[in-house]
Amino acid sequence: MTAMNAFYAQSGGVTAVINATACGVIETARCHKDFISNIYAGKNGIIGALQEDMIDTNLESKKTIASLRYLPGGVFGSARYKLKGFKENRLEYERLIEVFKAHNIGYFFYNGGNDSMDTAHKVSQISKTMGYPVTCLGIPKTVDNDLPVTDNCPGFGSVAKYVAVSTQEAAMDVISMSKTSTKVFIMEVMGRHAGWIAAAGGLAKKHPDDAPHIILFPEVAFNKQVFLKHVKACVKQHDYCVIVASEGARYANGKFLAETGTKDAFGHAQLGGVASVLAEMISQNLGFKYHYAIADYLQRSARHLASAVDVTQAYAVGKAAVEMAIKGQTAMMPIIKRISDKPYKWKIDQVALSRVANKEKMLPKRFIAKDNFSITPACRRYLLPLIQGEDYPPYNEGLPKKIQLKNISVPKLLSNNFVV
Amino acid sequence: MTAMNAFYAQSGGVTAVINATACGVIETARCHKDFISNIYAGKNGIIGALQEDMIDTNLESKKTIASLRYLPGGVFGSARYKLKGFKENRLEYERLIEVFKAHNIGYFFYNGGNDSMDTAHKVSQISKTMGYPVTCLGIPKTVDNDLPVTDNCPGFGSVAKYVAVSTQEAAMDVISMSKTSTKVFIMEVMGRHAGWIAAAGGLAKKHPDDAPHIILFPEVAFNKQVFLKHVKACVKQHDYCVIVASEGARYANGKFLAETGTKDAFGHAQLGGVASVLAEMISQNLGFKYHYAIADYLQRSARHLASAVDVTQAYAVGKAAVEMAIKGQTAMMPIIKRISDKPYKWKIDQVALSRVANKEKMLPKRFIAKDNFSITPACRRYLLPLIQGEDYPPYNEGLPKKIQLKNISVPKLLSNNFVV
Numbered sequence: 001m002t003a004m005n006a007f008y009a010q011s012g013g014v015t016a017v018i019n020a021t022a023c024g025v026i027e028t029a030r031c032h033k034d035f036i037s038n039i040y041a042g043k044n045g046i047i048g049a050l051q052e053d054m055i056d057t058n059l060e061s062k063k064t065i066a067s068l069r070y071l072p073g074g075v076f077g078s079a080r081y082k083l084k085g086f087k088e089n090r091l092e093y094e095r096l097i098e099v100f101k102a103h104n105i106g107y108f109f110y111n112g113g114n115d116s117m118d119t120a121h122k123v124s125q126i127s128k129t130m131g132y133p134v135t136c137l138g139i140p141k142t143v144d145n146d147l148p149v150t151d152n153c154p155g156f157g158s159v160a161k162y163v164a165v166s167t168q169e170a171a172m173d174v175i176s177m178s179k180t181s182t183k184v185f186i187m188e189v190m191g192r193h194a195g196w197i198a199a200a201g202g203l204a205k206k207h208p209d210d211a212p213h214i215i216l217f218p219e220v221a222f223n224k225q226v227f228l229k230h231v232k233a234c235v236k237q238h239d240y241c242v243i244v245a246s247e248g249a250r251y252a253n254g255k256f257l258a259e260t261g262t263k264d265a266f267g268h269a270q271l272g273g274v275a276s277v278l279a280e281m282i283s284q285n286l287g288f289k290y291h292y293a294i295a296d297y298l299q300r301s302a303r304h305l306a307s308a309v310d311v312t313q314a315y316a317v318g319k320a321a322v323e324m325a326i327k328g329q330t331a332m333m334p335i336i337k338r339i340s341d342k343p344y345k346w347k348i349d350q351v352a353l354s355r356v357a358n359k360e361k362m363l364p365k366r367f368i369a370k371d372n373f374s375i376t377p378a379c380r381r382y383l384l385p386l387i388q389g390e391d392y393p394p395y396n397e398g399l400p401k402k403i404q405l406k407n408i409s410v411p412k413l414l415s416n417n418f419v420v
Numbered sequence: 421m422t423a424m425n426a427f428y429a430q431s432g433g434v435t436a437v438i439n440a441t442a443c444g445v446i447e448t449a450r451c452h453k454d455f456i457s458n459i460y461a462g463k464n465g466i467i468g469a470l471q472e473d474m475i476d477t478n479l480e481s482k483k484t485i486a487s488l489r490y491l492p493g494g495v496f497g498s499a500r501y502k503l504k505g506f507k508e509n510r511l512e513y514e515r516l517i518e519v520f521k522a523h524n525i526g527y528f529f530y531n532g533g534n535d536s537m538d539t540a541h542k543v544s545q546i547s548k549t550m551g552y553p554v555t556c557l558g559i560p561k562t563v564d565n566d567l568p569v570t571d572n573c574p575g576f577g578s579v580a581k582y583v584a585v586s587t588q589e590a591a592m593d594v595i596s597m598s599k600t601s602t603k604v605f606i607m608e609v610m611g612r613h614a615g616w617i618a619a620a621g622g623l624a625k626k627h628p629d630d631a632p633h634i635i636l637f638p639e640v641a642f643n644k645q646v647f648l649k650h651v652k653a654c655v656k657q658h659d660y661c662v663i664v665a666s667e668g669a670r671y672a673n674g675k676f677l678a679e680t681g682t683k684d685a686f687g688h689a690q691l692g693g694v695a696s697v698l699a700e701m702i703s704q705n706l707g708f709k710y711h712y713a714i715a716d717y718l719q720r721s722a723r724h725l726a727s728a729v730d731v732t733q734a735y736a737v738g739k740a741a742v743e744m745a746i747k748g749q750t751a752m753m754p755i756i757k758r759i760s761d762k763p764y765k766w767k768i769d770q771v772a773l774s775r776v777a778n779k780e781k782m783l784p785k786r787f788i789a790k791d792n793f794s795i796t797p798a799c800r801r802y803l804l805p806l807i808q809g810e811d812y813p814p815y816n817e818g819l820p821k822k823i824q825l826k827n828i829s830v831p832k833l834l835s836n837n838f839v840v
Binding site for chain 2: 076161304
């Protein structure tokens with residue numbers, strides 16, 4: 001068979017290890033030149049394909065590609081851009097195929113969450129309809145850990161490690177100050193819909209007295225009275241209280257805590273985070289001195305604290321996607337299948353994209369303890385293997401080494417521009 | 421001479437490396453049993469002395485003491501408790517001496533910032549007046565880096581490294597999302613009075629295009645129009661903008677940005693951080709999508725990312741204080757003296773407590789660039805050596821190893837309680 005080019009794009013929110021997946025894709029493709037001549041990386045994700053704006057990865061050195069393993073963020077640029085259905089916007093899909101044809105692209109690797117798996121699935125379908133079949137592989141990535149079927153998602157293990165380590169460290173700070181100063185510390189973490197990241201904070205608690213003392217999950221309706229009662233009891237017992245709050249914490253009516261009607265001096269609605277809302281609530285009702293941290297992007301870009309298991313898996317799904325593609329498998333996604341908890345054993349398996357597209361996996365009820373504020377032993381057994389091992393990046397002058405890609409564009413072959 | 425006991429206490433906000441100093445004090449004292457029989461550590465800082473609540477460190481194993489080097493927070497508890505002047509509260513000083521006498525304490529090691537150096541100085545004076553002279557040594561500690569005379573303060577190098585690394589990592593995230601999502605990222609850092617920590621964010625900027633694009637120092641009056649103009653220009657040029665904002669950023673009239681009159685739905689004044697105020701300002705005036713992180717305690721407890729130079733120096737000042745004490749020096753503080761920038765060379769020197777007590781060292785003008793939003797090459801030369809080297813803690817099951825001290829109290833010998 002004749003070798004063809006491949007298109008690789010990163011999609012949605014980036015992670016500390018998505019570039020390790022890119023590394024896995026490119027290094028593996030380079031071992032199979034008889035199938036894949038070059039990987040064209042989409043500049044800013046799928047937009048790069050639509051606008052024929054692609055980076056020629058063959059022009060990057062072996063060393064540069066290897067160092068992607070250590071680089072947070074999305075090295076080629078990502079995009080929050082969801083292709084609509086065929087009916088609403090068939091033009092976009094046709095444009096993709098037009099670009100793929102022009103550049104002799106026979107493989108499409110789409111590295112993202114459930115939206116992206118839907119896109120990859122649709123591209124596979126339409127490419128057949130249009131008589132230019134493209135081998136389409138989804139590659140899982142999301143800090144939210146909410147993709148179904150796969151045991152876990154690359155990107156999650158590192159954010160989980162970051163949240164658990166940071167909670168443990170901050171708690172040591174708070175406990176030493178609580179006699180005369182801060183009594184309550186709130187750590188706001190990501191996870192608008194699913195409580196996986198908040199749950200990871202629970203890994204810092206090895207003994208019943210340990211922090212965090214309260215975890216707020218999006219899956220549990222927030223009850224102000226019960227919450228305040230818990231905070232008060234916790235401070236009484238331990239002299240301090242550490243709370244891990246998901247940004248998605250919400251009331252029974254579905255309203256996020258983060259939008260509880262605070263207004264600025266001009267009457268504009270204030271979109272504070274959940275941490276500041278909780279802090280004010282505690283201060284006004286209980287009078288405790290508080291501090292809060294909002295980890296925001298720090299948690300998902302903290303490559304300096306990546307989980308070694310996560311890095312290994314992120315690389316492995318990239319590698320597997322390429323191997324599946326050259327075997328002719330399409331409309332599939334490699335997944336991580338757990339074989340055992342202790343010792344942790346896993347292998348790469350696969351699933352049809354149709355089974356993961358647009359589906360979310362919430363934290364199951366059996367992972368939330370009866371008090372609604374902590375995780376169960378089953379949850380700990382699930383989470384603990386995912387944060388194992390440290391995989392430190394190389395440093396240069398005190399900071400993680402930066403790398404500069406050549407980032408040379410693939411020459412455009414089409415005369416028309418496409419506006420997204 | 422007869423060996424006596426020593427009292428050691430941690431004071432004020434804790435750091436990622438203050439326990440490395442405790443380690444230096446205790447390990448060194450153990451080598452000089454002919455002078456110092458035991459180190460009694462104050463539970464919750466100086467309050468432990470006032471209330472005769474002290475931990476017997478002789479009962480902790482060699483291994484436990486060695487592992488303090490890796491532990492963030494203040495292992496014996498710290499306190500925000502400032503002893504007043506002799507006139508206002510002579511009772512407190514007399515109580516200290518009473519406790520010291522009762523426990524045969526001849527050495528006082530006080531590990532803190534400029535307030536604490538004032539206390540150590542006063543204790544030295546009053547102990548003489550009361551006819552029970554105590555050898556008093558201050559030991560520098562503060563993430564704020566605002567102690568005078570010493571070239572830098574243990575605790576600062578690690579927070580500087582944390583802020584620089586986190587800014588660099590988050591910037592890689594933002595740049596990959598900027599095409600379709602976040603344009604502006606704000607990183608709020610500590611430093612209510614001095615801009616040292618904010619300045620450290622500037623270390624992430626190696627090339628003119630690099631983040632951070634804007635640093636807000638407490639030393640520079642905030643000008644809303646100029647700031648917004650810079651943000652707008654930055655997004656136009658780079659498609660994104662990363663801002664490091666000191667919590668102490670303020671207007672020309674001295675008012676902190678963080679207290680700009682925001683009120684909640686009930687009319688209570690909202691004490692938001694500077695990041696949310698800037699974010700709203702940018703959103704309302706420029707319409708850019710933003711994200712912000714508030715590192716808060718994470719930055720000063722991040723032992724997982726400590727600077728090796730900082731850990732070494734934190735240990736060294738503890739060791740030096742003990743060595744000075746057994747030489748009979750009193751009312752002194754060991755300092756770090758820089759010999760050269762490149763290669764970075766330093767040594768331990770010393771200063772009289774009277775020269776550092778209650779004095780603050782601001783970021784000098786020559787360290788702030790003419791645009792008021794970045795650091796000068798001189799500032800970089802000063803800061804860079806302080807973040808050098810990684811000194812990773814040992815891990816256990818994915819998290820930094822916890823240690824549990826025996827924490828056995830020294831039996832009380834006084835009949836009266838002291839209320840603080």
